[in-house]
Amino acid sequence: MALEHAILVSLLEQPGSGYELARRFERSIGRFWTATHQQIYRVLKRMEAEGWVTAVDVEQDGRPDKREFSVSAPGRDVLTGWLHEPVQPEAVRHDLAVKVRGAAFDDAAGRAALIGEVERYRAGHEELLARYLAGEKRDFPDPGASTTGERLQHVVLRGGIAYERMLLDWLTEVLIELRKES
Amino acid sequence: MALEHAILVSLLEQPGSGYELARRFERSIGRFWTATHQQIYRVLKRMEAEGWVTAVDVEQDGRPDKREFSVSAPGRDVLTGWLHEPVQPEAVRHDLAVKVRGAAFDDAAGRAALIGEVERYRAGHEELLARYLAGEKRDFPDPGASTTGERLQHVVLRGGIAYERMLLDWLTEVLIELRKES
DNA sequence: TTCTGCTATGCAACTCGTTGCATAGCAACC
DNA sequence: GGTTGCTATGCAACGAGTTGCATAGCAGAA
Structure with a gap:
């Protein structure tokens, strides 16, 4: 499964909330990996529990608060570990x-x-x-x-x-x- | 879900057993739709229960028997019905x-x-x-x-x-x- | 002031797909 | 006679992904 890894890459490029990630997945990242907000929130929760990402509450004015996620050192290790694994052939579905x-x-x-x-x-x-x-x-x-x-x-x-x-x-x-x- | 439809197309092109379908999915059909034999058997079972395909036992010499599937008239209707539905954007995962x-x-x-x-x-x-x-x-x-x-x-x-x-x-x-x- | 719409997060139920395992017939080889 | 290998079918458990729903803050327009 690579959704976790796609999220790690996206958060390393730019920290953000689950909502922001979902919008990125609709746009740039969606070019090579699609995901809905429900999937993203669920996976973020698991990743936070495993210590791969950390969250801080950010107050915003004119908007609801958000939880901004950043990649922790262990999360970075998970990503590089995955990068070194063999590239699997893709499942084609057209x-x-x-x-x-x-x-x-x-x-x-x-x-x-x-x-x-x-x-x-x-x-x-x-x-x-x-x-x-x-x-x-x-x-x-x-x-x-x-x-x-x-x-x-x-x-x-x-x-x-x-x-x-x-x-x-x-x-x-x-x-x-x-x-x-x- | 289109695995059912991919199977219907493949069986219309040429009737065959679950095993043969799995081999076709490894080769030609796998170009645009991948599936393992477990998925194929499971879906064939459901399709047979719904009357979309019919099976006949075929004895073979020098090999175990097989169950050869063909598309029934209702199955053909299911396929054409699906053909007329809007084409959904693909989920890209690379x-x-x-x-x-x-x-x-x-x-x-x-x-x-x-x-x-x-x-x-x-x-x-x-x-x-x-x-x-x-x-x-x-x-x-x-x-x-x-x-x-x-x-x-x-x-x-x-x-x-x-x-x-x-x-x-x-x-x-x-x-x-x-x-x-x- | 109610309605619409965007931001923001989440649960629950379900289906789809993967992985590991199990069984069995038959052929060919050593 | 045992092993390997291909044909042939299937179960069970799990993980990934989808769909529908629910909640809530806040802004701006009607």
């Missing part, structure tokens, strides 16, 4: 690919509906790519002069960008094939 | 991206170890790409003249190929960045 193969067993009207869905899906990923590119321009304007952390964050973002471009090209191909059958 | 960002909080020796892991991981995906390309050559030698099912299977395979190529390029970039820090 609904759309199942649907495309399934479309062979549907009728023309059903395939037409699927085409609409794929177009909608593709438009969503076009938006996502645009957001990544905007984020890249904003956060990494100067490719040469940056810290280790920034350069590693940048290469991960470039991975997200490459993935989205690949996906958009592939979806174009899928639409061509699906339209041949309608 | 260990390696977490590790790359985490490498900023490791020391030089740790990053050196990670480089070795990434190289090993990359070599695995090079092999996988080679297998996909060999499979493409074997199964889809003639791009023009094929059935709907074959063309849709081919476009999904091309997606796998595009993904692996993108991944290999990205891993090259990751290795360059990690080596800058060692």
